[in-house]
Amino acid sequence: MRIDVKNSIEESIDSAGVPNSFPVSRFFLWFERDAILYQEALQILLIALAVVFVVTFLMIGNVRASAITLLGPCFSVIDMLGLMYYFSIDFNTVTIICLALSVGLTIDFSSHITIGFMSSVGSRYERVCGGLTHLGPPLTHAGITTFIATGILVFSTTYVFKLFFKMFMMIIAFGMFHGLVLVPVILWKFGPDGFFERDGDFKEEEDKIVYNYK
Secondary structure (H helix, E strand, C coil), rough: CCCHHHHEEEEEHHHCCCCCCCCCCCHHHHHHHHHHHHHHHHHHHHHHHHHHHHHHHHHHCCHHHHHHHHHHHHHHHHHHHHHHHCCCCCCCCCHHHHHHHHHHHHHHHHHHHHHHHHCCCCCHHHHHHHHHHHHHHHHHHHHHHHHHHHHHHHHCHHHHHHHHHHHHHHHHHHHHHHHHHHHHHHHHCCCCCCCCCCCCCHHHHCCCCCCCCC
């Protein structure tokens, strides 16, 4: 509505035919920001997701695995946008910054599990179990320690700090859920072949050695 009022005032002055005249107010700075907020947010998120996909592909070297990995941050952003409504969080520059940060933070959970999956030997189920066995606990510890580190913000009285607390709690929760639950299930069902081909002459005991992480 504020943007409509600003545009209406500008159109009225333009239609008046008064040369070299234009409306000005310090509040118009915020109105200009709000006018391009959604467009800028969409552009920032799409660029961030595209860059993350390229970097993930360069590290993993498999298009299907990279696409599955990208589902983690994609669904995390979507879930955060949905919960922002129920948490009464306004869509502003601070929330856009947090949404952009969520792409880089949540990709860690998904990418590590995918790399563990691709580095394992055996069936898809065995490789998922291997990745979760070796990388699940460290990722869980990382999420918990990040929660503890940012949890102190819950006692703050500043709006921005409160907002950062809510957004970062959602980033951690959704990043861990999608990275440790959703992505492994999709890899189990639709994951590509791993880095190491399985030898049909392996013994059954050797087939159970699904991951060697150093």
